[in-house]
Amino acid sequence: DAGITQSPRHKVTETGTPVTLRCHQTENHRYMYWYRQDPGHGLRLIHYSYGVKDTDKGEVSDGYSVSRSKTEDFLLTLESATSSQTSVYFCAISARFGNTGELFFGEGSRLTVL
Amino acid sequence: TQLLEQSPQFLSIQEGENLTVYCNSSSVFSSLQWYRQEPGEGPVLLVTVVTGGEVKKLKRLTFQFGDARKDSSLHITAAQPGDTGLYLCAGEVTSGSARQLTFGSGTQLTVLP
Numbered sequence: 201d202a203g204i205t206q207s208p209r210h211k212v213t214e215t216g217t218p219v220t221l222r223c224h225q226t227e228n229h230r231y232m233y234w235y236r237q238d239p240g241h242g243l244r245l246i247h248y249s250y251g252v253k254d255t256d257k258g259e260v261s262d263g264y265s266v267s268r269s270k271t272e273d274f275l276l277t278l279e280s281a282t283s284s285q286t287s288v289y290f291c292a293i294s295a296r297f298g299n300t301g302e303l304f305f306g307e308g309s310r311l312t313v314l
Numbered sequence: 315t316q317l318l319e320q321s322p323q324f325l326s327i328q329e330g331e332n333l334t335v336y337c338n339s340s341s342v343f344s345s346l347q348w349y350r351q352e353p354g355e356g357p358v359l360l361v362t363v364v365t366g367g368e369v370k371k372l373k374r375l376t377f378q379f380g381d382a383r384k385d386s387s388l389h390i391t392a393a394q395p396g397d398t399g400l401y402l403c404a405g406e407v408t409s410g411s412a413r414q415l416t417f418g419s420g421t422q423l424t425v426l427p
Contacts, residue, residue: 204356235417242318242402242419243357259416290356303349303404303415305356 203227206291206306214314219278221309223291225271231294232274233258233303234266236287243290249274250297281313317341318405318418326424330392335421337386337403344406346386348377351400351420393425 203226213219223232233248235258245258247266255266263285265277278285291306319338327333337346345364349357361370363379363386370377374397376389390397403418 240323240419242320243404243417245414245416258414292356302359302362303347303357305358307354307356 204291204293204304204306206289206309208309209307210310212312212314213281215282216280219281219311219313221276221289221291221311223274223276223306225274225293227293227295227304228271229293229295229304230271231297232268233292233294234264234274234276235290235292236260236285237290237308238287246276246289278311281311283313285311286313287311317407317416318403320401320403320418320421322421323419324422324424326426327393329394329425329427332389332391333393333423334387334389335401335423337388337405337418339384339405341405341407342383344383346379346383346406347404347415348386348388349402349404351402352398357400357402390423393423395425395427398423398425 205224207222231250234246235243236246237243244260246260246264247255247258249255249268252268267275289309292303294303317339321336347362348360350360351357361377366381366383368379374391378387401421404415406415
C-alpha cells in the first residue's frame with residue numbers, strides 16, 4: 201500500500217469554525233491532491249500541488265485553502281466551515297500528473313459540519 | 315455539469331452474471347482510467363487506456379476505450395461478490411497548457427451470492 205496517512209479520519213465541527221485536514225506521504229511523490237466525494241458527484245478536485253509551495257485550484261476550490269511546506273505534507277484548510285462542506289475528503293498522490301500517472305489515495309477523512 | 319457520465323448509477327446482479335458499465339462524455343480525452351473503491355477506502359486504479367479503440371483485459375474485466383476517445387466501457391464476466399464496489403472512470407482533459415483529471419460520478423455494483 202502507498203504510504204498515505206490522512207488525519208483526522210473523522211471530525212464533527214460546527215458552522216463557522218476553522219478545520220484543517222492533513223495528508224502525509226512517505227513515497228516522495230511530487231504531486232498531491234485533495235478531492236471531496238459526495239453522492240452523485242463522484243470525486244471533485246479541490247486543490248492540488250506540484251511541488252513545495254506550488255499549488256493550484258481545482259474545480260471546487262471556493263472556501264478552501266491549501267499549503268505545502270514540505271514534500272511529504274499537504275494541508276487542506278476550511279477557514280470557516282459551512283454545512284455544504286460536509287463530505288468525505290480524500291488525499292491522493294502521484295509521481296506524474298494526470299492520467300500518465302497512477303493516483304494513490306488515502307483512506308479518507310469524513311467531515312460533518314453541523 | 316458532469317464532464318463524465320457513468321451509467322448505470324446502481325447495478326445489482328446475481329453471482330455468475332455478466333455486466334457492462336459505461337463512461338461517456340462529449341469531450342475527447344487523452345487517456346482514461348478506471349478505479350474501484352470499496353466502502354471506507356480510497357479508490358484503487360484498475361487500468362489506464364490511452365489509444366482510441368484500445369481493449370485491455372484484467373482477468374474477468376475487459377476495458378475498452380472508444381475509437382473517438384470520448385467513451386469507455388467496463389465489462390465483467392461471471393461476476394463474483396468480490397467485485398462489489400464503486401467503479402469510477404477518470405479522464406484527462408488538456409486545455410491549452412493545463413491538464414486536469416476529472417472523475418465520473420461512479421457506478422455502484424452489488425454482486426449477490
